[in-house]
Amino acid sequence: MFWGALLLLLSSNVVAERHDSDLMSFVTPIQLPEVRALKWEIEYHDRERMAPGYWFVAPYGQISPERPTQKYQQYQVGPYIYDDSGILIWAGSPLYDNENTFDFKPVYNIDSNPHLSFIVGWASDGTKKGHGAIVNQHYEVEKEVQVINDLHDFNMHEFNILEGGKTALACTYRNALINMADFGRPTEESWVTVGGFVELDIATSEVLVQWDSFDKIALHESNMFHAWDDPAGGEPGWDYVHINAVDKNEAGDYLISLRFTNTLYLISGQDGSILWRLGGLESDFDQDFTFSKQHDAKFVSSNGTRHVISVLNNASDERGNDENTSAGLIIELDTAVTPMTARVIRRINRPDSGLTRLRGSFRPLPNGNYFVGWSERGYSSEHAPNGDLLVTARFASDRYSTYRSYKGEFTGRPSAPPDLVSNVYGTDDKDTTTLIHVSWNGATDVVQWKFYAQSYDRGEPVLIGSTNKTDFETMFIADGYMDWVSAQAIDADGNVMHTSNVMRTGIPSNWKAAGWGGANSGPSPDDPSIIAAANEVTDLASSDTASDDETAEVINDSTSSGSTGSSGVSDHSAAQYADAKEVAKAVYKAYDIIRGIGSLIIFMLVVCTLGGAGFAIWRFIRGRRKRSYQHVPSEEGLPTEEIRLTSTVRE
Known part of the structure; x- marks a missing residue:
């Protein structure tokens, strides 16, 4: 029986999942070559208040790229889109062949169409320095912004596309020798890693603006090193500021976050000077709060002397913690008063009261909600405008994290067609079932799938059923051998x-x-038009709302003989179904013979013509004309004539 075969199939999948139950697997392989997307663990607290949109994450196993080996590797890391039920929407790992990606998010400020952007990681051997990528809603790469100057790589922290999509911001790191006079050791020098940013022309990768901390931020502002520490020695030296975010306001000034100084800085777009510091040892603000080891500082709004900023207060790193829990902060700054003031107007604590020691993101959503990426294991949460917790989610796997997590609306229109796989199962001629799996990688608003079958490769498509889309991959079970x-x-x-x-x-x-267990070596395909008609009769007969006249009309339309009545519908449909199976089996074999004879005739024509036996061929063809017509496929590639499989009558 079919169900026995299906049980065997499902049980084999269960065995396979024992070792990787935290990963998804798919039947449809064409668009998704060996993709194993991560599963989610989700807890809803108030789902009705959640903002519309999808989750954008870029899972990775380790930040540093692994050296390639001969070991088989499935597609698992890279850019992925999920809906807020944890259902996969787009697996982007094949786009850059399983490379690490960072800062993956939707972008709305390029033109009237939505886009995606992310950073492609560098190669372990240094041959590829990484780049920023912009992808359209068809999941086609439109732009690649390359690494600039003599930098080691395209830094993983930030790829911030500015309004209009002409320029973008990125973080930079470079090595430099610095005098240690700030530590009271003017005769000594040491290597340091200087942090800064660039504004790039997206079309050309040209550097339009460049700034770094070398001669603007002193060593003593760093929380990583002290005057009594030994010099770092050779390159790359002390990472003394560690930039991890950059943004720009309408006035043309830049907001940067330096994690190793616990400070946010406003940098003048005119001359590169530091306009003010928020936090750290030399804050210019009267503030009643602290933050440290922060990430993802961005302007929420910036209007003259009033600025609203969002930032993730990690409050911890690998060495320890300054507070007991990490939190997202919305900070309001007033720079028109003396002293300037900074106040927290919304604080979103990490729901599990834990600490995010590395990475992370925090953003307000268009409807007023807040979405926080706590990084490790993809842990994320959404909160109402008043701070109420609405949902928490994390990867089912503890082997992966994502540097940032985002939520936003997006319309995906893949250029590739849907991906389909079909297989037939059965134990005898009267019990065959076709299992069809379909998916469309990246399509955001499919609500239903309609399934069609043809009696042969160029036959007329026949609707055999439909089903709602409820997951990334949809399965449909069709009666018979389609x-x-x-x-x-x-x-x-x-x-x-x-x-x-x-x-x-x-x-x-x-x-x-x-x-x-059938009499033959295997079943023959069914004619979908006959099976569909038989199913329609059965469905109508079982309907409480169908009248006898309606049922009889369907039967008369779908058959050329036979009588029906109010008490004979089910018997008729059952007999029709059995007859249909036998008819389809016989006609399919006849069609195979016809195609085979046609191919044989063509072969003989070529061979005999080359051998000078044209006359014999003419006699053969003349003799065939007196027999029943059989179709010969066109050598010119024209459509073959359709052979109606609903009849077995021969001329």
């Missing part, structure tokens, strides 16, 4: 978004080994 199948993606308005390629249904290499 040999040529396809699927249409349908949106909420009933429009066809795209159609898959017509795919041939796979069969077991050994039917007997798969449990086949």
Whole structure:
């Protein structure tokens, strides 16, 4: 029986998942070559108040790129989109061949269409220094912004596309020798890693603005080193500021976050001077709060002397912690008063009261909610405007993290067609079932799938059923052996978004080994038009709302003979189904013979013509004309004539 085969199939999957139950697996492989996307653990607290949108994450196993080996590796890391149920929307790992990616997010300020941006990591051997990538809603790479100057790489912290999509901001690190006079040792020098930023022309990767901390931020502002520490020695030296975020306001000034000084700085867009410091040892503000080891500082608004800033207060690092829990902060600054003031107007504590010692992100959403990426294991949370917790989510796997997490709306329109795989199962001629799996990697608003089958490769598509889309991959079970199948993606308005390629249904290499008990070596494909008509009769007969007249009309339309009545509908449909299976089996074999004879005739024509036996061929063809017509496929590639499989009548 089919269900026995299905149970065997499912049980084999269960065995395979024992070792990697935290990863998804898929049947449809064409668009997703060996992709194993991460599963989520989600806890909802008030789902109705959640903002609309998708989750954008870029899981990685380790930040430093691994050296390539001969070891088999599945696609797991890279850019991924999920909905807020944890259902996969887009697996982007094949786009850059399983490379680490960072700062993956939706972008709305380039033009009227949504885009995606992220940073592609550097190569372990230094041959690739990484770059920023911009992808359109068809998941096609539109721009690649390359590493600039003599920098080691395109830094992983930031790829911030500015309004209009002409320029972008990125963090920079470079090595420099610095005099240690600030530590009271003017005769000594030491290597340091200088932190800074650049503004780049997206079209050309040209550096338009460049700034770094070398001659602007003294060594003593760092929380990493002290005057009594020994010199760092050779390159790269002390990482004494560690920049991890940069943003720009309408006035043209830049906000930067230096993690190793516990400080946010406003840098003049005119001359590169430091306009003010918030936090750290030399804060210019009267503030009633602290923050440290912070990440993802951004302008929420900036209007003259009033600035609102969002920042993740990690309050900890690998060495220890300054507070008991990490938190997202919304800070309001007033620079018109003396002294300037800074006040926290919203604080979002980490829901589990834990600490995010590395990485992370914090952003307000358009509806007033807040979305926080706590980084480790992809731990994320959404909060209402008043701070109420709405949802928490994390990767089911403890082997992966994401540097930042984002939530936002996006419309994905993949250029590639939906991906479809079909297989037939059964134990005898009267019990065959076709399992169809379909997915469309990156499509955001498919609500339904319609499935079609053809009696042969160029046959007319017949609708064999439909089902709602409820997961990344949808399975449909069709009665009988459907040999040529396809699927249409349908949106909420009933429009066809795209159609898959017509795919041939796979069969077991050994039917007997798969449990086949039929008289032949395996089943023959069914004619979908006959099966669909039989199913329609059965469905209508079982409907409480169908009248006898309606049922009889369907039966009369779908059959050329036979009588029906109010008490004979189910018997008729059952007999029709059995007859359909036998008819389809016989006609399919006849069609195979016809195609085989046609191919043989063409072969003989070529051979005999080359051998000078044209007359014999003419006699053969003349003799064939007196027999029943059989189709010969066109050598010119023209469409073959359709052979109606609903009849077995021969001329």
